[in-house]
Amino acid sequence: MDVKRELKRRISAASLGSLAACLLMVPLGASAEELDAMEARMRLLPGNTPAAGYFRLDNTGDETVVLVGAQSEAFGSIELHRSMSQDGMASMEPVSRLEVAPGEELTFAPQGYHLMLMAPSGTLSVGDEVEITLEFEQRESLTVDFEAVSPTSM
Numbered sequence: 531m532d533v534k535r536e537l538k539r540r541i542s543a544a545s546l547g548s549l550a551a552c553l554l555m556v557p558l559g560a561s562a563e564e565l566d567a568m569e570a571r572m573r574l575l576p577g578n579t580p581a582a583g584y585f586r587l588d589n590t591g592d593e594t595v596v597l598v599g600a601q602s603e604a605f606g607s608i609e610l611h612r613s614m615s616q617d618g619m620a621s622m623e624p625v626s627r628l629e630v631a632p633g634e635e636l637t638f639a640p641q642g643y644h645l646m647l648m649a650p651s652g653t654l655s656v657g658d659e660v661e662i663t664l665e666f667e668q669r670e671s672l673t674v675d676f677e678a679v680s681p682t683s684m
Protein backbone atom coordinates (compact mmCIF):
# COMPACT_ATOMS: atom_id res chain seq x y z
CA MET A 531 0.00 0.00 0.00
CA ASP A 532 1.43 3.41 -0.85
CA VAL A 533 2.21 5.84 1.94
CA LYS A 534 -0.13 8.57 0.79
CA ARG A 535 -3.14 6.34 0.85
CA GLU A 536 -2.22 4.94 4.23
CA LEU A 537 -1.93 8.48 5.62
CA LYS A 538 -5.35 9.39 4.28
CA ARG A 539 -6.82 6.36 5.94
CA ARG A 540 -5.29 7.32 9.27
CA ILE A 541 -6.61 10.85 9.05
CA SER A 542 -10.14 9.75 8.40
CA ALA A 543 -9.88 7.28 11.26
CA ALA A 544 -8.67 10.08 13.50
CA SER A 545 -11.49 12.43 12.54
CA LEU A 546 -14.00 9.67 13.14
CA GLY A 547 -12.47 9.31 16.57
CA SER A 548 -12.92 12.97 17.41
CA LEU A 549 -16.46 12.88 16.04
CA ALA A 550 -17.22 10.02 18.42
CA ALA A 551 -15.74 12.05 21.28
CA CYS A 552 -18.00 14.97 20.41
CA LEU A 553 -21.06 12.76 20.37
CA LEU A 554 -20.17 11.49 23.83
CA MET A 555 -20.25 15.02 25.19
CA VAL A 556 -23.93 15.41 24.34
CA PRO A 557 -25.94 14.47 27.44
CA LEU A 558 -27.46 11.05 27.06
CA GLY A 559 -31.21 10.76 27.00
CA ALA A 560 -31.60 14.31 25.73
CA SER A 561 -34.53 13.46 23.50
CA ALA A 562 -37.61 15.55 24.27
CA GLU A 563 -40.02 12.71 23.49
CA GLU A 564 -39.08 11.03 26.74
CA LEU A 565 -40.60 13.80 28.77
CA ASP A 566 -44.20 14.98 28.60
CA ALA A 567 -45.95 17.79 30.40
CA MET A 568 -49.71 17.41 30.62
CA GLU A 569 -52.74 19.19 32.04
CA ALA A 570 -50.83 22.46 32.22
CA ARG A 571 -52.99 25.14 33.82
CA MET A 572 -52.39 28.34 35.68
CA ARG A 573 -54.84 29.43 38.31
CA LEU A 574 -55.44 33.15 38.28
CA LEU A 575 -56.00 34.79 41.64
CA PRO A 576 -57.58 38.17 42.32
CA GLY A 577 -55.60 41.33 43.02
CA ASN A 578 -51.84 41.17 43.26
CA THR A 579 -51.73 37.56 44.38
CA PRO A 580 -49.45 35.61 42.03
CA ALA A 581 -50.95 33.00 39.75
CA ALA A 582 -49.97 29.38 40.35
CA GLY A 583 -48.96 26.93 37.63
CA TYR A 584 -49.96 23.27 37.77
CA PHE A 585 -49.06 20.38 35.48
CA ARG A 586 -47.99 16.76 35.37
CA LEU A 587 -44.56 15.71 34.19
CA ASP A 588 -44.15 12.15 32.88
CA ASN A 589 -40.67 10.72 32.56
CA THR A 590 -40.96 7.84 30.09
CA GLY A 591 -37.22 7.77 29.41
CA ASP A 592 -34.60 5.72 31.21
CA GLU A 593 -32.73 8.56 32.89
CA THR A 594 -33.65 10.59 35.93
CA VAL A 595 -34.87 14.06 34.97
CA VAL A 596 -34.19 17.01 37.27
CA LEU A 597 -36.46 20.04 37.07
CA VAL A 598 -34.56 23.13 38.20
CA GLY A 599 -36.71 26.09 37.17
CA ALA A 600 -39.02 27.77 34.71
CA GLN A 601 -39.12 30.91 32.59
CA SER A 602 -41.70 32.79 30.58
CA GLU A 603 -41.95 36.05 28.72
CA ALA A 604 -45.29 36.52 30.44
CA PHE A 605 -43.77 36.65 33.92
CA GLY A 606 -40.85 38.54 35.42
CA SER A 607 -40.06 35.73 37.78
CA ILE A 608 -41.10 32.10 38.25
CA GLU A 609 -40.19 29.92 41.22
CA LEU A 610 -40.78 26.28 42.08
CA HIS A 611 -42.72 26.15 45.36
CA ARG A 612 -44.13 23.56 47.69
CA SER A 613 -47.20 24.25 49.81
CA MET A 614 -47.16 22.89 53.32
CA SER A 615 -49.39 22.83 56.32
CA GLN A 616 -47.70 23.11 59.70
CA ASP A 617 -49.60 23.39 62.98
CA GLY A 618 -52.71 24.24 60.98
CA MET A 619 -50.96 27.10 59.16
CA ALA A 620 -50.62 27.01 55.41
CA SER A 621 -47.26 28.15 54.07
CA MET A 622 -44.99 27.55 51.15
CA GLU A 623 -41.29 27.27 50.49
CA PRO A 624 -39.09 27.50 47.39
CA VAL A 625 -37.68 24.28 45.96
CA SER A 626 -34.44 24.39 43.99
CA ARG A 627 -34.59 21.03 42.21
CA LEU A 628 -37.03 18.17 41.78
CA GLU A 629 -36.02 14.72 40.55
CA VAL A 630 -38.29 12.52 38.45
CA ALA A 631 -37.00 8.94 38.22
CA PRO A 632 -37.46 6.89 35.02
CA GLY A 633 -41.05 5.70 34.70
CA GLU A 634 -42.20 8.13 37.38
CA GLU A 635 -44.41 11.19 37.19
CA LEU A 636 -44.36 14.40 39.13
CA THR A 637 -47.59 16.27 39.77
CA PHE A 638 -47.87 19.97 40.45
CA ALA A 639 -51.27 20.46 42.08
CA PRO A 640 -53.04 22.55 44.75
CA GLN A 641 -51.69 21.84 48.27
CA GLY A 642 -48.47 20.54 46.79
CA TYR A 643 -45.94 21.70 44.26
CA HIS A 644 -46.72 24.73 42.13
CA LEU A 645 -45.02 27.22 39.89
CA MET A 646 -45.27 30.61 41.55
CA LEU A 647 -45.88 32.97 38.65
CA MET A 648 -44.77 36.44 39.67
CA ALA A 649 -44.60 39.87 38.06
CA PRO A 650 -46.92 39.28 35.08
CA SER A 651 -46.00 41.40 32.08
CA GLY A 652 -49.66 41.90 31.15
CA THR A 653 -53.21 41.24 32.28
CA LEU A 654 -54.24 37.60 32.05
CA SER A 655 -57.80 36.40 31.54
CA VAL A 656 -59.40 33.00 31.85
CA GLY A 657 -58.84 31.08 28.62
CA ASP A 658 -55.53 32.75 27.77
CA GLU A 659 -52.65 30.49 26.85
CA VAL A 660 -49.13 31.31 27.95
CA GLU A 661 -45.91 29.52 27.07
CA ILE A 662 -43.78 28.56 30.03
CA THR A 663 -40.41 26.91 29.53
CA LEU A 664 -39.44 24.26 32.05
CA GLU A 665 -35.71 24.00 32.66
CA PHE A 666 -33.79 20.87 33.53
CA GLU A 667 -30.36 19.81 34.66
CA GLN A 668 -28.31 18.46 31.72
CA ARG A 669 -31.13 18.22 29.24
CA GLU A 670 -32.92 20.54 26.87
CA SER A 671 -35.77 22.71 28.12
CA LEU A 672 -39.41 21.93 27.50
CA THR A 673 -41.84 24.68 26.47
CA VAL A 674 -45.41 24.05 27.53
CA ASP A 675 -48.69 25.94 26.88
CA PHE A 676 -50.42 26.76 30.15
CA GLU A 677 -54.11 27.63 30.02
CA ALA A 678 -55.39 30.29 32.41
CA VAL A 679 -58.23 29.00 34.59
CA SER A 680 -60.39 30.68 37.21
CA PRO A 681 -59.56 30.49 40.94
CA THR A 682 -62.63 28.37 41.62
CA SER A 683 -62.00 25.77 38.93
CA MET A 684 -59.42 23.82 40.91
Ligand SMILES: [Cu+2]
Nearest residue numbers: 611622644646
Ligand atom coordinates in the same frame (compact mmCIF):
# COMPACT_ATOMS: atom_id res chain seq x y z
CU1 LIG B 1 -45.89 29.68 46.02
